[in-house]
Amino acid sequence: MLTGLELYLGGVVLVLGAAFTLLAAIGVVRLPDLYTRMHAASKAGAVGGGLILVAVAVVSQDAAVATRAIIGVAFLLLTTPVSAHLLARASYLSRYKPGSQTLIDELASKNGQNPATE
Amino acid sequence: MNPVFLIIVLALIWAAISGNFSGLNLLLGALIGGVAIWLLRDAWAGPRSTRKIRRVLSLAALFLYELMASAVRVAIVVMRPDLKSALRPAIIAVPIALKSDAEVTLLANLITLTPGTLTVDVSADRSVLYVHVLDMGDREAVISDIANGFEKKVREVFE
Amino acid sequence: MTAELFIDWATLIALVLLGLALVASMVRIVIGPSLSDRVLALDLLTVVAMGFIGAIAVRTGLWLYLDIAIALALLGFLATVALARYVLLRGHADGEVG
Structure with missing residues (x-):
């Protein structure tokens, strides 16, 4: 049964990646405000997409395909936090307030007379 | 990391991305890698431990x-x-x-x-x-x- | 269960899960409420679409699909950057000081 090992492994990784992507989407629907939703989309989404590309690399058994897939994973892990950060910053600056449950907002006092530094 | 080692690595990456490991394609990759290293020679940070x-x-x-x-x-x-x-x-x-x-x-x-x-x-x-x-x-x-x-x-x- | 049958079922389950993810992110795009929420959901939608293409690549064995998936990831990133710039500019255009 050792011949099909890469297929079993790739299949498990593929389903795992799809499950993480689905959880990210559920999080985006269920979480209460933009910034908490961003947690779900940036972390679970990046891991889900990355795992699917890893599955492609594992199943293909081809150095050229696997290299491109791994470069794709690296690219995804580099760009996802950048886009999340850009969107979070843009939303904050255009006065999109965090949800009412938010305990502390030290960024709000940034422009006041009391800078939130230690 | 010395330049020869780097050229070999760049040639292998070139071959992997273009999906062709033939000798001629590896040589082309090494050539392009060499040119890239030559162009970046001033930005080279030096040996890394x-x-x-x-x-x-x-x-x-x-x-x-x-x-x-x-x-x-x-x-x-x-x-x-x-x-x-x-x-x-x-x-x-x-x-x-x-x-x-x-x-x-x-x-x-x-x-x-x-x-x-x-x-x-x-x-x-x-x-x-x-x-x-x-x-x-x-x-x-x-x-x-x-x-x-x-x-x-x-x-x-x-x- | 042979390896071929297993990968067949695995890709099918993955496609179903990704389909549900697609529906969920479209729900967020429709209900909003703000522009930023929709941009975020669109960003996730690109990742889901990339996952679809990856799963189909595994299912069919056509590895050329991988290039499309990577190109889509690049495009999704650039789209999100552009939309984030738009959110920023529009916020300032409202007359509020950012």
Whole structure:
């Protein structure tokens, strides 16, 4: 049964990646405000997409395909936090307030007379 | 890392991406790699110690582990039926002591992909990162986690 | 269960899960409420579409699909950057000081 090992492994990784992507989407629907939703989309989404590309690399058994897939994973892990950060910053600056449950907002006092530094 | 080794690595990457490992294609890759290294000869930082490579690998290993842990944690939070009570979101100011833009960028990206934290903004003088925390427990604990974990490792890699 | 049958079922389950993810992110795009929420959901939608293409690549064995998936990831990133700039500019255009 050792011949099909890469297929079993790739299949498990593929389903795992799809499950993480689905959880990210559920999080985006269920979480209460933009910034908490961003947690779900940036972390679970990046891991889900990355795992699917890893599955492609594992199943293909081809150095050229696997290299491109791994470069794709690296690219995804580099760009996802950048886009999340850009969107979070843009939303904050255009006065999109965090949800009412938010305990502390030290960024709000940034422009006041009391800078939130230690 | 000497230039010959680098040219061989670049040739292999070229062959892998273009999907053709024939001798002629490898030679073309080596040629392009050589030209690229020649063009970048002034920007070349000089020899790198193996200790630095080990630190980069250690940072990468920590990062991959934390990334998986964070995805699992977000997944667990999302699946809870009592979602509203499980969340204690907050935006806190985390003081950092990094010098260059590259270090701050790397740290901000690492923070975003690790459990329960997301970088929202950085102060103009690069001394404070504003971090959104999904489940706020102890403010000082979050700050010391970042300072003793990723910030320390990032500083080791760049020093 | 042979390996071929297993991968057949695995890709089918993955496609179903991704289909549900697609529906969920479209729900967020429709209900909003703000522009930033929709941009975030669109960003996730690109990742889901990339996952679809990856799963289909595994199912069919046509590895050329991988290039499309990577190109889509690049495009999704650039789109999100552009939309984030738009959110920022529009916020300032409202007359509020950012």
